[in-house]
Amino acid sequence: MPVPGLGPYDDQNIFAKILRGEIPCRKVFENEVALAFHDIAPQAPVHVLVIPKGRYVSQADFAATAADAEIAGFVRAVATVARELGLESAGYRTLSNMGVHGGQEVPHYHVHLFGGGPLGRMIALS
Ligand code: AMP
Numbered sequence: 672m673p674v675p676g677l678g679p680y681d682d683q684n685i686f687a688k689i690l691r692g693e694i695p696c697r698k699v700f701e702n703e704v705a706l707a708f709h710d711i712a713p714q715a716p717v718h719v720l721v722i723p724k725g726r727y728v729s730q731a732d733f734a735a736t737a738a739d740a741e742i743a744g745f746v747r748a749v750a751t752v753a754r755e756l757g758l759e760s761a762g763y764r765t766l767s768n769m770g771v772h773g774g775q776e777v778p779h780y781h782v783h784l785f786g787g788g789p790l791g792r793m794i795a796l797s
Pocket of ligand 1 (some may be wrong): 684685696709711712713720767769774775776777778
């Protein structure tokens with residue numbers, strides 16, 4: 672069983688299928704480097720996922736292997752999505768799970784964007 676966030680990229684992961692248009696998503700933003708869509712199981716009033724279009728397993732993979740322009744474009748895309756969703760003035764949270772301890776389930780790098788109300792403590796161990 673491959674560890675999410677590590678190992679080779681799996682073209683059958685759910686976000687790869689969304690990028691190929693094989694399964695639907697509730698899209699909120701798209702440009703040349705990133706796609707953003709609503710999380711299917713939201714954990715905040717606004718819960719959006721921002722993913723790079725490239726084949727990156729995790730934040731570690733993205734940081735190590737993506738081109739500088741792609742990294743810059745992706746960081747800017749996350750902030751653009753937050754602004755376009757009207758989250759900037761009240762604030763928001765971004766989070767990226769990596770690997771087993773991070774609780775990563777989908778092995779395509781993604782940033783969770785939460786907002787729309789007070790978000791409470793940063794993390795709660797359970
Ligand atoms: P992570 O645990 O960081 O890998 O988060 C994966 C996220 O993907 C979870 O919050 C899921 O609810 C979300 N998710 C899984 N499948 C879909 C889908 N088809 N469309 C939108 N979000 C999804």
